[in-house]
Amino acid sequence: MKAKEILQKARDNGYALGAFNAGSVEIVRAIVQAAGDKQAPLIIETSANEANYFGMENFLDVVENFQQSSGLEILTNFDHGPGLEECQRAIEAGYDLIHFDGSQLPLEENIKITQALVAQAHERGVLVEAEIDRIAGQSVANFQDAESVQATSNYTDPAQAAAFARQAGCDILAAFVGNLHGTYPTSPRLDLERLALIGQQVPCWLSLHGGSGLSPEDVRQAIKMGVVKVNVNTELRLAFRETLENILRGSEDVAIYKIMPPVIAAMQKIVEEKIELFGC
Numbered sequence: 001m002k003a004k005e006i007l008q009k010a011r012d013n014g015y016a017l018g019a020f021n022a023g024s025v026e027i028v029r030a031i032v033q034a035a036g037d038k039q040a041p042l043i044i045e046t047s048a049n050e051a052n053y054f055g056m057e058n059f060l061d062v063v064e065n066f067q068q069s070s071g072l073e074i075l076t077n078f079d080h081g082p083g084l085e086e087c088q089r090a091i092e093a094g095y096d097l098i099h100f101d102g103s104q105l106p107l108e109e110n111i112k113i114t115q116a117l118v119a120q121a122h123e124r125g126v127l128v129e130a131e132i133d134r135i136a137g138q139s140v141a142n143f144q145d146a147e148s149v150q151a152t153s154n155y156t157d158p159a160q161a162a163a164f165a166r167q168a169g170c171d172i173l174a175a176f177v178g179n180l181h182g183t184y185p186t187s188p189r190l191d192l193e194r195l196a197l198i199g200q201q202v203p204c205w206l207s208l209h210g211g212s213g214l215s216p217e218d219v220r221q222a223i224k225m226g227v228v229k230v231n232v233n234t235e236l237r238l239a240f241r242e243t244l245e246n247i248l249r250g251s252e253d254v255a256i257y258k259i260m261p262p263v264i265a266a267m268q269k270i271v272e273e274k275i276e277l278f279g280c
């Protein structure tokens with residue numbers, strides 16, 4: 001099934017797909033195993049840096065292999081594509097979705113690039129996610145309070161978002177309603193009234209970035225308002241690092257196939273919890 005049908009099915013049935021970042025084959029394996037256990041559709045994605053590290057073609061081939069052997073509905077996404085050329089390369093390489101992050105650009109330029117990418121992407125059945133207001137925060141464990149980070153970006157204006165999405169022709173809009181990248185001492189609270197208005201006015205689906213640090217109740221509400229894709233990265237990164245540190249401290253193993261299974265299991269558990277939360 002193509003990306004469009006898979007996301008439409010999610011919207012029609014009131015759930016969202018998790019979009020999980022994978023910078024290595026171990027992370028892909030953890031995500032696929034969780035999808036298999038839950039028999040859930042999901043998205044595996046790479047940022048530009050993760051794609052550079054993994055190798056874009058290697059990443060796509062690995063996911064394709066897992067997809068074929070499992071029969072699961074797995075989509076690939078190029079997350080926060082920084083520019084026209086990088087996103088064009090991702091479309092050519094064969095991602096199912098691309099996210100062009102033009103949030104730092106003047107609106108007119110953002111619209112122009114998104115339009116060009118939509119034209120190229122749609123010819124191949126690839127979907128385009130766009131962004132007008134920067135999703136604040138870094139995909140790490142943050143120790144500032146969430147409110148001070150939320151104050152560094154503009155909350156998405158529903159009317160402006162609707163006008164942008166109509167002009168740009170994007171399939172998904174990444175709105176900023178207080179959702180932050182990374183984890184915080186206390187969960188950032190979402191402006192759900194604003195998100196509801198955005199959901200009513202935009203002619204496309206919504207994504208919710210910052211799925212690591214949000215309260216489960218806010219995520220459930222957001223899905224009711226039109227969110228079909230929830231991004232999760234930081235929690236997997238933290239589980240990878242913490243579990244690996246613990247394993248190495250207590251063991252003399254040098255074989256990667258002995259070291260990695262508990263790391264994979266820790267990440268798999270997080271993906272399974274998210275799948276439950278997103279209702280898929």
Ligand SMILES: [Zn+2]
Binds near residue numbers: 135181209
């Ligand atoms: Zn993001």
